[in-house]
Each structure stands twice: as C-alpha cells, then as structure tokens.
Amino acid sequence: MIEPAVADLWLPIAVPIMRASWVSPRKGQANVSQMHYARQGVVTEEMAYVAKRENLPESLVMEEVARGRMIIPANINHIGLEPMAIGIASKCKVNANIGASPNASDAAEEVNKLKLAVKYGADTVMDLSTGGVNLDEVRTAIIDASPVPIGTVPVYQALESVHGSIEKLDEDDFLHIIEKHCQQGVDYQTIHAGLLIEHLPKVKGRLTGIVSRGGGILAQWMLYHHRQNPLFTRFDDICEIFKRYDCTFSLGDSLRPGCQHDASDAAQLAELHTLGELTRRAWKHDVQVMVEGPGHVPLDQIEFNVKKQMEECSEAPFYVLGPLVTDIAPGYDHITSAIGAAMAGWHGTAMLCYVTPKEHLGLPNAEDVREGLIAYKIAAHAADIARHRPGARDRDDELSRARYNFDWNKQFELSLDPERAKEYHDETLPADIYKQAEFCSMCGPKHCPMQTKITDEDLEGLEKVLEIKAGAAELTTVKLDKAD
Numbered sequence: 001m002i003e004p005a006v007a008d009l010w011l012p013i014a015v016p017i018m019r020a021s022w023v024s025p026r027k028g029q030a031n032v033s034q035m036h037y038a039r040q041g042v043v044t045e046e047m048a049y050v051a052k053r054e055n056l057p058e059s060l061v062m063e064e065v066a067r068g069r070m071i072i073p074a075n076i077n078h079i080g081l082e083p084m085a086i087g088i089a090s091k092c093k094v095n096a097n098i099g100a101s102p103n104a105s106d107a108a109e110e111v112n113k114l115k116l117a118v119k120y121g122a123d124t125v126m127d128l129s130t131g132g133v134n135l136d137e138v139r140t141a142i143i144d145a146s147p148v149p150i151g152t153v154p155v156y157q158a159l160e161s162v163h164g165s166i167e168k169l170d171e172d173d174f175l176h177i178i179e180k181h182c183q184q185g186v187d188y189q190t191i192h193a194g195l196l197i198e199h200l201p202k203v204k205g206r207l208t209g210i211v212s213r214g215g216g217i218l219a220q221w222m223l224y225h226h227r228q229n230p231l232f233t234r235f236d237d238i239c240e241i242f243k244r245y246d247c248t249f250s251l252g253d254s255l256r257p258g259c260q261h262d263a264s265d266a267a268q269l270a271e272l273h274t275l276g277e278l279t280r281r282a283w284k285h286d287v288q289v290m291v292e293g294p295g296h297v298p299l300d301q302i303e304f305n306v307k308k309q310m311e312e313c314s315e316a317p318f319y320v321l322g323p324l325v326t327d328i329a330p331g332y333d334h335i336t337s338a339i340g341a342a343m344a345g346w347h348g349t350a351m352l353c354y355v356t357p358k359e360h361l362g363l364p365n366a367e368d369v370r371e372g373l374i375a376y377k378i379a380a381h382a383a384d385i386a387r388h389r390p391g392a393r394d395r396d397d398e399l400s401r402a403r404y405n406f407d408w409n410k411q412f413e414l415s416l417d418p419e420r421a422k423e424y425h426d427e428t429l430p431a432d433i434y435k436q437a438e439f440c441s442m443c444g445p446k447h448c449p450m451q452t453k454i455t456d457e458d459l460e461g462l463e464k465v466l467e468i469k470a471g472a473a474e475l476t477t478v479k480l481d482k483a484d
C-alpha cells in the first residue's frame, strides 16, 4: 500500500478532454500517425500544442516529426492525453515505470502510483504489469487517468495469455495483444523486434546474459521453436496496426548489458544495427519510432553509445534506462544510474527511464517512485543546461536569487521537491520566523557567508582602486627601468 504520508501530498490531476475533437475527424483513416501528417506538411493540433509547451516554432516541430528525429506518442484512443514530444530538439524527458506483479499491487494502487509519478514530473509512464491482476483492467484504468503518454511491453501479456507456456505461444498471439494495447489507447509499445536468432550465440561469455524481461521471453521462444523472432518476421504487420492508432514503436534492446563487464559488446551492437534497419522500415510506413538503450555502461563508454545509436538509427530519439555507471551500490541505483543518465542526456539522449533505489532488489513503493523520479528530473535538467537548451537555466537562476535573498519560501517553491526541501529546513528551524532568517542551521547565524552582501557597486569601486594601483605600479616600473 502507498504510505499515507506520501499519499496526502497528491494533487488532483486535471485531465483535459481537448483531444476528442482533434482526433474524431481522423478516425477511420488508413494512417493517423503524427509522422504521416507531418510528412504531408500538416501541423496537427498535437504538434501545435507541443510547440507551445516546448517554446519551439510549429514548423520546426512538424519538420522534426517528419524527419523522425522527434516523436509525439499520442494514440488516437488516449483522449485525456496532454501531448508531449521526445527528441533532440525538445527538452530531455523522464519516464517512470509502474506495474503490478504477481506478488503485489492492484489496479487502484497502480493508478495511485501513476498520479504520484506525474506529480513528481514523469513525462511518460510505462505500465509493466506482469500479472497478479486483470492486466486489461489495470491498463484501462491507467490510460483513463493519465495525462502523460502510456507505454507497455506487450510480450508480457502475450505470455500471460498462454499461462506462461512458451511452447504454446504463437506469432498471432503477439500480434493479437499488440493490437489490443493499441485499441486501449497505449501510446507506445516496446517491441523487441531487433533480437535475431543469430544474435543469441553472441551472448556467450557475458557475466549476466540477457537481462531484458521481454528479450528473455523471445530468446526462450527462439531457442524452443528454432525459428526467427516473430516480432521481426511480422514487423510490417505490426507497422500496419500501429499506423491505424498512431502507436509509436519503442524498439526494445533485448541484449542491453546487465553489468559493466557486458557493456558495448558484440551482442549489444549487433542488435543495435538491426534496430537501425527496423527504424527505417517503420519510417517507410510513416510510423513513429524511438529506440531503447542500455542499461549498465561505464562513464567513459556513454558518449560512444549515444553517438553509435544516432549513427545506426538515423537519429531516431534515443531512450535509455539509466545507465548505471557502477554495479556495486544496490539500494542506491537511482544515484549510480542518474550519473549515467545525466551524461547520456548531455550527449543527446532524448528520454531517460528512471531507476529507483529498489532496482535489482524489489518492486518499488511510493517513496521509491519519488526518489527515482527526482533523481532523474535532476539528470534530465542538468542535461538541458549542459546542452544550452533555451531557457533551461532560468529556474536555477531564479532559485539562486531567492537563496541569496534568504527568501526561503520561494526557494522551496522553485525546488524539484518542495516538500522535501521544506521538511529538511524545518527539521532544525521550524518556526515561521526562520522563513525570513538570514542563515540556516548549517553555518549558523554568525557565519553565513551570504550575509556579506557585496554589491556590484562595491566591486566597481574596488575595480577602480585596483586600476589606480596598477597604473601607479606601472609608472614605478617605467621609472625603475629608466634608472637601470
């Protein structure tokens, strides 16, 4: 259950239904994808909305969507969606994973986790439910309550539909579930089509083998049936389904490394090459694509990984999980991965999938969702500043002004997690009077260096004095030189 202390902090989410009138004229058309319209020179309502949110010209949004460098995941059946963009031209985004497992959770709790994720700034949310509940019911409840795009991994439900029996799972089961998710309004689906049967031997020698759940299911399927990955062989059929709903591909990286040792190996790069081919195949259908990436990567290999993805996948938006830059901190993997995420964002990754402190240890609870999201909002924002995205530093500057002016309430307000900032401040100085105090308990009232308000006028005065002194010293040197 969600802890009451955190639950109390939730704000109601107003889900506008503005999209109903936008999408109704499109229903029944053969291809309703944003990319399809953009390639015809049409600025859809979603593109115009995104342009406003991102402070970008509408024409640029349209061109980027047409080019495939930006996506707007917006299933026509997700009416309550507030459209957003993922791409190099827009701000770096953050995804949060929720989902019921066979051991824990129910539909109400998942909707609560969704609200919490949105409250702490998730730009998209993936429902990774694997069982223990009615998966369709949970998904419908999540989509109905969500203003942000919802992503899913249909392979989980495909396996669930045959009661976990790989031998009974056939190609049509996959496609049936994929279409069902589209009908329900899922905005993007992780499709593990890049894992080919010939890639599997390349996993030999890895420390942690295959760590993608979906990838593991498909590998087992191929090993059992000795046939090619059905998501690869039926890829064009999946494109035909996606274009009818404007569902976006999130091309899954089944062979992402699960540890530092396995990073950037032959298996990972072979799959990435196939993901590039699939990207261009989906684009031929005017279907939107982003590409998923690792995982666990040492700091010095992150830039290589981002550049390689851009090159192989013709700059389709990159969506990475972490990456974790060391494997030795279970319990703190929101930190080990946020370090990698900031660097990945800086080098051009478009969306970061959050990692919570429970990664590798258990199903995250509400507090873990909060910790993970804040860590990733920091990483994404740091990347935006480093990439000099217009206006990215405005909030930092405003907070710094408030800090220098000892405007504590404003400082809290501008924080990524205002409740946490206030809670920590008030731990030692709870009284209201301290909200104007010119110090905090760290350096104390007598030693706060920010009390020394050195003004620009003071510094200008000092500059003049220094100039005069420098002039006098020069004169002395000249005199001494002459005397020599």
Ligand code: SF4
Binding pocket: 438, 439, 440, 441, 442, 443, 444, 447, 448, 449, 450
């Ligand atoms: S007391 Fe120290 S930590 Fe606190 S506001 Fe002043 S400089 Fe900052």
